[in-house]
Amino acid sequence: MSNSTEEGAILSWQSAPRRLVTLYLPLALFVFILLFPFYWMTITTFKPNAELYDYKNFNPFWVVHPTLANINKLLFETSYPRWLMTTMLVAICSTVLAIFASVLAAYAIQRLRFRGANAVGLAIYIAYLVPPSILFIPLATMVFQLGLFDSPLALILTYPTFLIPFCTWLLIGYFKSIPYELEECALIDGASRLQILRRITLPLAVPGLISAGIFSFTLSWNEFIYALAFISSSEKKTVPVAILTELVQGDVYQWGSLMAGSLLGSLPVAIFYSFFVDYYVSSLTGAVKE
Amino acid sequence: MADTTAAVPWNPRRSAPGALARLLDNKAFLVFLCLLPAVGLLLVFLTYPLGLGIWLAFTDTHIGRGGEFVGLENFESLWYDQVFWNAVFYTVFYTLVATVLKFGLGLWLALLLNENVPFKSLIRAIILMPWIVPTVLSAIAFWWMFDAQFSIISYVLVDVLGWRTSYIDFLGTPWHARWSLVFANVWRGIPFVAISLLAGLQTISPSLYEAALLDGASSWQRFTKITAPLLMPILSVVLTFSVLFTFTDFQLVYAITRGGPINSTHLMATLAFQRGIPGGQLGEGAAIAVSMIPFLVLATLFSYFALSRRKWQQGGNDE
Numbered sequence: 001m002s003n004s005t006e007e008g009a010i011l012s013w014q015s016a017p018r019r020l021v022t023l024y025l026p027l028a029l030f031v032f033i034l035l036f037p038f039y040w041m042t043i044t045t046f047k048p049n050a051e052l053y054d055y056k057n058f059n060p061f062w063v064v065h066p067t068l069a070n071i072n073k074l075l076f077e078t079s080y081p082r083w084l085m086t087t088m089l090v091a092i093c094s095t096v097l098a099i100f101a102s103v104l105a106a107y108a109i110q111r112l113r114f115r116g117a118n119a120v121g122l123a124i125y126i127a128y129l130v131p132p133s134i135l136f137i138p139l140a141t142m143v144f145q146l147g148l149f150d151s152p153l154a155l156i157l158t159y160p161t162f163l164i165p166f167c168t169w170l171l172i173g174y175f176k177s178i179p180y181e182l183e184e185c186a187l188i189d190g191a192s193r194l195q196i197l198r199r200i201t202l203p204l205a206v207p208g209l210i211s212a213g214i215f216s217f218t219l220s221w222n223e224f225i226y227a228l229a230f231i232s233s234s235e236k237k238t239v240p241v242a243i244l245t246e247l248v249q250g251d252v253y254q255w256g257s258l259m260a261g262s263l264l265g266s267l268p269v270a271i272f273y274s275f276f277v278d279y280y281v282s283s284l285t286g287a288v289k290e
Numbered sequence: 291m292a293d294t295t296a297a298v299p300w301n302p303r304r305s306a307p308g309a310l311a312r313l314l315d316n317k318a319f320l321v322f323l324c325l326l327p328a329v330g331l332l333l334v335f336l337t338y339p340l341g342l343g344i345w346l347a348f349t350d351t352h353i354g355r356g357g358e359f360v361g362l363e364n365f366e367s368l369w370y371d372q373v374f375w376n377a378v379f380y381t382v383f384y385t386l387v388a389t390v391l392k393f394g395l396g397l398w399l400a401l402l403l404n405e406n407v408p409f410k411s412l413i414r415a416i417i418l419m420p421w422i423v424p425t426v427l428s429a430i431a432f433w434w435m436f437d438a439q440f441s442i443i444s445y446v447l448v449d450v451l452g453w454r455t456s457y458i459d460f461l462g463t464p465w466h467a468r469w470s471l472v473f474a475n476v477w478r479g480i481p482f483v484a485i486s487l488l489a490g491l492q493t494i495s496p497s498l499y500e501a502a503l504l505d506g507a508s509s510w511q512r513f514t515k516i517t518a519p520l521l522m523p524i525l526s527v528v529l530t531f532s533v534l535f536t537f538t539d540f541q542l543v544y545a546i547t548r549g550g551p552i553n554s555t556h557l558m559a560t561l562a563f564q565r566g567i568p569g570g571q572l573g574e575g576a577a578i579a580v581s582m583i584p585f586l587v588l589a590t591l592f593s594y595f596a597l598s599r600r601k602w603q604q605g606g607n608d609e
Contacts, residue, residue, distance in 0.1 A: 105328035131538035133559035138342035
């Protein structure tokens, strides 16, 4: 805070109109453009069809007769609740799996100090640079041979490949910030390594665990290409895939229900995000700085 | 618990721990056990498929039947494939243009947010929204905004501002579609760049700016002599990730145009998907995906050297 007041004092020679043009105006424009698609999504969701395609008689930026018909149709005439449940299941399971694996790996790399720890850390970092776009074809053949095709298990097992590298690096950073002396004390008191991890390191790394957890959850919720390639039956699809493949039928797009689906599919992560904003920002920037 | 072991050291249950406990105290075994889940998952579902993908690229595998080794046949047919070269061109174009715009605008936004503005943390929070929301879902919103008949952008340009006389066919002609997708990608990418760079900006000590101000440096000089050099390490890391993920982008294009009109907006990833999964030619799809690897290796090396330079700059405080 003291930084910003100092900065304010320095910049106070700048006149108010100049600040308005160089600072507030561009900032307002940025915020407007970054948020407008969400506003448009929301407003379309509540528009009746009569208003949706009639810009002459109705101002498109507002709803005159808001309706829940689109949401109603989505919830009760499609398998939308099923898709939500599947997505939730896949996101939670893969997050738990990824966090479990990452905690152990990060602990081993950062605290067990074995030879080659840095090499393993680097290898895991490089794994983050292998994008799903070049893996989905061979993975599809593997999933098929393992008999996992069209099963949520295929997603739960493959999502950790892009979650683990990120979480491991995030947690290595967190473990690094915990004083090693604490562990030494426990070692002298006769605690085993796993006890130390469970009783001392993990409780101190809770912020890191939350960051890694919400990040993994969001990434799993948003994942698209694996879910598109590995799942074929309608009721097992995840929300992003289902909206694109099940709600888009023929040439006439039902924009109302498409937007309702997008809005409802975005809400869980948006709500989740609003509770943990600071964790998101710290994990995002922490991972980049690490 | 520590008390009991110290007080009764002769307790046979304590002095002769079970085989499992002894194993867990063996460091080599413990390291192995801790790394097993992460490394195991990555080896099975990342390293092996990477190798398998390269192998598939040299076979004629189809869905439902194993393939045989065909050498460079897939790459040869791609070499004469106009659609493939279109995809390579558009992937490079999309990556270059979107990255330049994302970083230009993202840096600008970061500099604005680094000023003393009211509701800073709230603005920072809502600005990240495009990055948090599932890409496909915001892409569908863009699809609707790019609609030929009911686009809200056209409505504003034609009916409100009167700058144009006809509605724009955003996704109907190749170049319009290409720029529309770049726009959507930039929209989605700005928050990540801005927030990362903002974190970098906040680590720069304000006393440097004070000193420069006292020495009479202009704001442009302060930017080029203080901000830019100190921001460079974090900028290069963010840049590498951004280039990597833009180059291998799939969702936006698949959701909005699916490669159309007339294959003009296919990225290498969407083309690989189209040939590989719905088309069933896994070998050819894998060959397209493998063609992306050289570009990715270049980006990775760039990242590696940027990182090592960073450690040196910080006085090598790492390990």
